[in-house]
Amino acid sequence: MLSLAVLAFLLSVVLTLVVRRALRRRAGRYPKDAPQRFHVGYVPRLGGVGVLAAWALALAALPLLQWAELAGNIDTSRIHLSRWGLMLLPAVAGGVLEDLTQRLTVRWRLLLTLASALLAWGALGVSVPRLDFAWIDGWWSAWPALGVALAVLAVAGLPHAFNLIDGYNGLAGMVALVVSLALAHVALQVGDRELAALAVALAAATGGFLLWNYPRGLIFAGDAGAYVWGLLIAVISLLLVQRHPIVSPWFPLLLLIYPVTETLFSIYRKLARGDSPGMADALHLHQLVYRRLVRSVLDEDEARNMLKRNNRTAPYLWSFVVLTVVPAVLFWRFSGVLLGFCVLFAVSYVWAYLMLIRFKVPRVFRGSRM
Numbered sequence: 001m002l003s004l005a006v007l008a009f010l011l012s013v014v015l016t017l018v019v020r021r022a023l024r025r026r027a028g029r030y031p032k033d034a035p036q037r038f039h040v041g042y043v044p045r046l047g048g049v050g051v052l053a054a055w056a057l058a059l060a061a062l063p064l065l066q067w068a069e070l071a072g073n074i075d076t077s078r079i080h081l082s083r084w085g086l087m088l089l090p091a092v093a094g095g096v097l098e099d100l101t102q103r104l105t106v107r108w109r110l111l112l113t114l115a116s117a118l119l120a121w122g123a124l125g126v127s128v129p130r131l132d133f134a135w136i137d138g139w140w141s142a143w144p145a146l147g148v149a150l151a152v153l154a155v156a157g158l159p160h161a162f163n164l165i166d167g168y169n170g171l172a173g174m175v176a177l178v179v180s181l182a183l184a185h186v187a188l189q190v191g192d193r194e195l196a197a198l199a200v201a202l203a204a205a206t207g208g209f210l211l212w213n214y215p216r217g218l219i220f221a222g223d224a225g226a227y228v229w230g231l232l233i234a235v236i237s238l239l240l241v242q243r244h245p246i247v248s249p250w251f252p253l254l255l256l257i258y259p260v261t262e263t264l265f266s267i268y269r270k271l272a273r274g275d276s277p278g279m280a281d282a283l284h285l286h287q288l289v290y291r292r293l294v295r296s297v298l299d300e301d302e303a304r305n306m307l308k309r310n311n312r313t314a315p316y317l318w319s320f321v322v323l324t325v326v327p328a329v330l331f332w333r334f335s336g337v338l339l340g341f342c343v344l345f346a347v348s349y350v351w352a353y354l355m356l357i358r359f360k361v362p363r364v365f366r367g368s369r370m
Contacts, residue, residue, distance in 0.1 A: 001071070001072060001074075001193075001196065001197065001200055003065050003070035003071050004058055004059075004062065004065060004071055004197060004200055004201055004204070005083070005200050005201070005203070005204040006088055006113035006202035006204070007058045007061060007065070007204075008054050008055060008057075008058035008200075008201040008202075008205045008208070009054075009204040009205065009207050009208045010208065011053070011054035011058055011205070011208065012051055012055075012058050012204070012206070012207070012208025012209050013208040013212075014212075015029075015049075015050035015053050015054050015208075016047050016051070016054075016088070016208060016212050016219060017050075017212065018050070018052030018217060019046050019047060019049050019050045019219065020036035020044050020047070020212060020219040023044035023045070023046055024042070024044055027213055028174075032242070043217060043219060043220055043235070044219050044220070045061065045099040045219070045220045045221070045222030045223075045224075045225075046096065046099050046100070046108060046222050046224055046225075047209050047212070047213060047219040047220055047221045047225050048092075048095065048209075048221045048222055048223075048224035048225020048226065048227070048228045048229075049096065049224055050205075050208070050209060050231075051202075051206055051208075051209045051221070051225055051228055052077065052088070052092065052205075052206045052224070054201075054204075054205040054206040054208060055201050055202050055228075055232070056081065056084075056085065058201045058205065059079060059081055059197065059198070059201050060081060062074060062079075062197065063074050063076055070271050072193065073145060073193060074193045074194060074197050075193075076194075078194045078198065079194050079198065080123075080124070082083075083123040083124055084124070084198075084232075084235075086119055086123050087116055087119040087120045087123055087124060087231065087235065088116060088227075088228065088231055088232075089116070089119075090112045090113075090115040090116045091112050091113045091115070091116035091159055091227040091231055092116075092224050092227050093112070093224070094108060094109055094112035094113075094223075094227075095109075095179075095222065095223035095224030095225075095228075096222075096223075096224045097341065098222075098223045098224075099222035099223050099224055101247075102112060104108055106276075106278035107278075109160075109223070110156070110278075111161075113156045113157075113159050113160065114152070114156045115228075115229075116155065116156070116159075116227075117151075117152040117154075117156035118151075118152060118229055118263060120151075120152075120155045120231070120234075120235050120238075121148055121151060121152055121155075124235060124239065125242075126148075126151045126152075126155060126235055126238040126242070126358075127144065127147040127148050127151045127238070127242060128146075128147040128148075128150045128151050128238065128241070128249060128365070129141070129241070129242055129249075130147075130148055130245075130249060130269050131229070131249055131335075132248055132250065132335035133335070134136045134201030137172075145343060150290065151238050154234050154238065155234040155235060155238070157255065157260075157263070158230035158233065158234040158259070158260075159226055159227040159229075159230030159231055159232070159234075160226075160230070160263065160264040161230060161256070161259035161260055161262065162176065162226040162227075162230040162259055163223055163226035163227070163230070164227045164259065164262055164263055164266060164284065165258070165259050165262055165284070165286060165317075166220075166221055166225070166226050167284065167286050167287060168286055168290065168311075168314050169212060169213055169214045169215060169216075169217040169288060169311055169314060170209070170213060170215065170311070170314040171211060171286060171313070171314040171317055171318075172225075172226060172229065172259075173206055173210045173213055173214065173221060173225075173229075174210065174214070174314065174318055174321070175258065175259065175317075175321050176202070176206050176229040176233065177203050177206045177207055177276065177320075178321060178322075179233055179255050179256060179325065180199045180200070180203035180206065180233065180236075180327055181199070181200075181203045182255055182325050182328060182329050183195070183196075183199040183233070183237060183240060183252070184196045184199035184200045184203065184257070185238050185329060186240065186247060186329070186332050187199060187236075187240055189238075189332075190243075190244040190246060192243060192244065195236055195239060195240055195243070198232070198236055199236055202229075202232050202233070202236075206229070209221065209225070214311065215311040217311075233256070237251075237252030237256075238252070240252070242329040246333055247332060247333065248332060248335040248338055248353070249331075249332055249335070250335045250338035250339050250342065251328055251332040251338055252330040253338070253342055254324050254327065254338045254341050254345075255324065255325060255328045257341075257342050257345045257346070258317070258320055258321050258324060258345070258349075261345065261346055261349050262284060262285060262349075265349065265350070265353070266283075266284060267295045269283065276299040283354055284315075285349070285352070285356070286313060286314075286317050288356040288357065289313055289316045289317065289356065290313045296308050310311040320352075322366065323345070323348075324341065324345055325333055327341045328341070353356075
């Protein structure tokens with residue numbers, strides 16, 4: 001498994017650099033007045049293409065690694081890499097098109113991720129087989145279409161959740177890396193080395209991308225990267241729960257509760273204002289952290305300090321993610337405990353959001369320069 005991780009990491013480092021150099025000139029075409037723009041200069045997107053290519057090439061090289069006795073006992077015939085590629089194709093193609101043109105409408109992006117979700121069901125058989133509550137599971141198993149519908153909704157929605165939190169250097173990438181490692185850990189606990197290999201390769205490829213993305217922000221993942229992370233993590237999570245009844249279906253929800261809560265709260269907030277849920281704004285939790293906690297103590301007029309502010313925003317949210325990943329990994333078999341932590345996080349999120357809305361930095365800090 002270590003050799004697979006090293007290969008995926010090195011491939012991602014090289015391929016992300018290739019993408020960055022190839023698209024550097026195109027970066028000048030991106031609009032400067034977008035509500036979610038928090039950087040200066042021209043930064044190419046499509047870092048997700050490097051992540052996806054590194055992930056796929058590393059997994060395709062598994063037989064060669066095994067032949068060289070550099071990889072352990074992984075049944076490559078159970079991975080079905082071509083099916084994963086088919087599942088990814090519609091959404092990632094749409095993400096690439098959006099990253100290149102900035103002209104793909106929200107409706108088309110939703111339809112393309114839905115197409116990938118339906119392919120995940122058709123090609124990989126994803127479903128939610130149970131909820132681990134006796135009073136529900138009886139009729140849940142009698143209506144398997146419910147499990148399929150919930151799985152399709154999860155696979156179609158998670159890419160947009162990752163896209164929504166991908167606002168600052170290192171934020172979405174670190175979430176994807178930590179969640180992938182948690183999935184790999186539990187997969188190894190239940191003896192599923194194939195799913196573990198998929199998750200480890202994704203974590204390593206994401207790490208290679210982060211080498212260029214954080215802290216300097218030399219390339220962004222773009223919509224394509226968010227869709228790669230969302231789709232792969234969603235399907236790996238669902239297959240882990242499906243294949244192993246000992247794994248609670250609430251385990252992946254707690255792992256991903258931050259982007260899920262951010263997305264649901266964003267939809268509620270926009271509908272309450274009478275706006276379309278697909279309309280971009282600058283009122284997400286990470287943006288409030290940026291404005292309330294970070295921007296006030298750094299000079300806004302200097303590009304260098306703008307980069308510092310960008311880089312210092314993500315660690316606040318990383319701590320938020322750790323507070324969910326740690327209990328998820330510790331209690332991955334216990335649905336009641338996991339559900340309790342999910343509720344606790346949702347309450348904590350709303351409380352933190354309201355506190356940030358009302359928060360004012362003391363005058364002594366507002367006047368400082370760092």
